[in-house]
Amino acid sequence: LPGRVAWLKLDEFNRKSNAEVVTALKQVKSGLQGQPTRGLILDLRDNPGGLLDQAVDITSHFVQSGPVVFTKERTGQTIPLNADRSQYLDLKMPVVVLVNNYSASASEIVSGALKDKGIATIVGEQSYGKASVQELVELKNGGALVITTAKYLTPLKRDISDKGITPDVVVKASEEDEKTGRGAQLNKAVEIIGQKNAALVQKANPGARADAS
Secondary structure, eight states: OTTTEEEEEOOOBOTTHHHHHHHHHHHHHHOBTTBOOOEEEEEOTTOOOBOHHHHHHHHHTTOOSSEEEEEEETTSOEEEEEOOGGGOOOOOSOEEEEEOTTOOTHHHHHHHHHHHTTSSEEEESOOOOOOEEEEEEEOTTSOEEEEEEEEEEOTTOOOOTTTOOOOSEEOOOOHHHHHHSOSHHHHHHHHHHHHHHHHHHHHHSTTOOOOOO
């Protein structure tokens, strides 16, 4: 994308998701075509969610410590699920997360954590608001069963059931967003990363003219 911005689209949270994301993020960190990457767009639009452990692992690449999410059990007990320090990647670049009305469950765990911790700017439309925790249970016959065991709260203990994650910057999907993903929402994400990079340059060199390209 323009400005050496990486665009990572995640369609669901399955058993392979974290491994695939790790590979992609390491490439992003090492640079694009021999040039340093200047920002990351994590695209969770139309991602219905999936496995809780994958959401926690993926968030851990961005969050160094502390709770990624709280699960509220049927008994009322609240349990923190903390970031895995060993998976932290320290990307050192601006991050934008794209969400829409179909971003649900595990997508909201990731976007909610990055929003609450001030790590990413959330752009797009209100997410779905499915705060249910699903876990994969292996069966003796080799099959597997996904069951709902609890509901989750964001790191600031916000309950988003039937409410969803509110973007920091609301951008209605354009026709091109719905067709190819490359519309107003993606353009705004690139613009925000450019602005953040420009602000970093200004901070490092007061009085200098920032180049966000």
